[in-house]
Amino acid sequence: MSSSATTYHQRVAQQKRTAIVTAATELFLELGYDRTSLARIAERSGVSRATLFKQFSTKAGLFDAIVTEAWSATDEQEPPPAGDVADGLGILGRRYAELLGRGQMTDLFRIVIAEMPRFPELARAQFAQGKLPYFESVQRYLSASHEAGTVRIEDTELAATQFLGMIAHYVFWPTLLVPGWEVGADRVAQVVEEAVRTIVARYAVPGSGTSTER
Structure with missing residues (x-):
């Protein structure tokens, strides 16, 4: 052929x-x-x-495909290099906001929430195959930055949760729960930038080359 x-x-x-x-x-x-x-x-x-x-x-296999489609990123998935943590977190934060802004993501969460009492395996699949891998990519980046000496983070799991939570709290959850709620692109960019600044202000090592003035 x-x-x-x-x-x-x-x-x-x-x-x-x-x-x-x-x-x-x-x-x-x-x-x-x-x-x-x-x-x-x-x-x-x-x-x-x-x-x-x-x-x-199987129907379960098809649901897994829905999870994969919802969480697949359109841009390069290689993690940013450990160095300027503000730049790196900016890349990761924008990727996350883009994922959360997809219609497929809202649909996925609505299916999981509606069916969770009878089919808890759907929630487990969504977490294990969707949210967890992305969360772990952010955690690995923070760990690499800690090793590089640009940040001092003893609990990277907590720091990753803080960072992604600040974005999701504004960009995603109101859209899921409030009919007609919309967040414009400029506002999304501002939310990501403020989340980056907060993490940098909390964890950046003074003199490491990562500026808190962003």
Whole structure:
């Protein structure tokens, strides 16, 4: 098979996968996780049942794909180098705000919150495969910065929680809970910048090259 044919088939497969994930998200929100069947998802997405089962043999596997889609970042995922912690946290904070601003993220949390009493495994999947890996990337960055001597943080888990919490508290949770709540791009940028300044002011080592005047 030629490379162009292979590329075409890969593109078609990805389009079908996207359609399946989108249809599943819509149906989980409309009908609930329990009442949504794979057959109904195939019908909504416009693919055959055979095509759906080829990509997702179980509903749990399909939910995992929704988690992956929601938490996948569009920009470079390599962590910023340990050095100027303000610049590094700015990159990580903007990535996090971008993730939280996606419609898929709001949909994901609404599904998890609605179904958690009957399907706690959905919440565990969302945390283990979505939130936790991103949280750990921020924690590793803070640990690397601590080792580099630009910050002094004995509890990087707490510091990462503080940083991401300041962003999520303003950017995400009101959007999830309050109908019509919107946060403009300028305000998001300000929220991230203030979260960075707060962490830098608390943890930066004087004379390390990281300025608190940002």
